[in-house]
Amino acid sequence: MPLKHPPAGKLISFEGSEGSGKSTQIARLAKHVQLLGREVLTTREPGGTEIGEQIRNIIVHNSKGDEMCAETELLLFTAARAQLVREVIAPALTRGAIVLSDRFLDSTTVYQGIARNLASDPVNLINQFAVGNVMPHLTVIIDVPTELGLQRIRQRASDLPDRMERENIDFYNKVREGYLLLAKSLPGRFLVIDGSQNEDGVEKDIWSGLQKLLT
Numbered sequence: 710m711p712l713k714h715p716p717a718g719k720l721i722s723f724e725g726s727e728g729s730g731k732s733t734q735i736a737r738l739a740k741h742v743q744l745l746g747r748e749v750l751t752t753r754e755p756g757g758t759e760i761g762e763q764i765r766n767i768i769v770h771n772s773k774g775d776e777m778c779a780e781t782e783l784l785l786f787t788a789a790r791a792q793l794v795r796e797v798i799a800p801a802l803t804r805g806a807i808v809l810s811d812r813f814l815d816s817t818t819v820y821q822g823i824a825r826n827l828a829s830d831p832v833n834l835i836n837q838f839a840v841g842n843v844m845p846h847l848t849v850i851i852d853v854p855t856e857l858g859l860q861r862i863r864q865r866a867s868d869l870p871d872r873m874e875r876e877n878i879d880f881y882n883k884v885r886e887g888y889l890l891l892a893k894s895l896p897g898r899f900l901v902i903d904g905s906q907n908e909d910g911v912e913k914d915i916w917s918g919l920q921k922l923l924t
């Protein structure tokens with residue numbers, strides 16, 4: 710009898726501007742994937758490892774955060790990702806897990822490269838160095854109009870906006886446009902979902918877009 714290979718692991722990243730609803734949708738998708746009988750692992754960026762969570766604190770909650778230059782920000786985000794890939798994501802993929810990642814290297818391309826206006830060549834090089842050969846099989850962009858996303862984060866009952874949530878609307882417009890541009894330039898890897906629908910509608914669109922990859 711031929712040996713049965715374990716199912717191949719898959720990395721699916723979720724991207725979008727603030728208030729796009731990524732975390733809600735990742736939790737919903739994780740339930741669908743579990744029903745397929747597959748191991749599912751969810752991670753968040755920056756963070757997802759002890760070292761990564763410490764880096765997250767420096768980036769988001771540092772009292773000197775307003776003085777942080779864009780280059781430092783780029784290196785911190787990618788450092789947290791380098792750790793996450795080697796400590797968590799690569800071993801999970803080897804086990805055959807489905808990894809759902811709340812942000813991955815496209816966040817750096819868009820936030821630091823496009824919105825912070827850092828040169829694309831070094832950003833791409835550093836991004837690639839940090840992830841090695843671990844690239845998403847598919848990236849879901851949850852696209853919401855900037856105003857709607859900001860309205861949603863203002864309505865969250867939780868604490869005060871963090872450093873990355875205090876940018877002006879032009880910054881988030883650039884983020885949104887950056888994602889859409891990226892999706893246009895690499896249509897094979899991206900699935901753009903209309904995030905202005907209700908949560909059930911978004912869930913349905915994501916699931917129908919991903920079923921082929923996952924089943």
Ligand code: TMP
Nearest residue numbers: 754755786812813816817820821873874
């Ligand atoms: P979150 O709000 O999805 O937890 O993400 C944290 C913030 O960090 C969000 O404003 C996006 C930003 N970010 C970057 O600017 N570059 C990156 O590489 C990553 C992963 C996040």
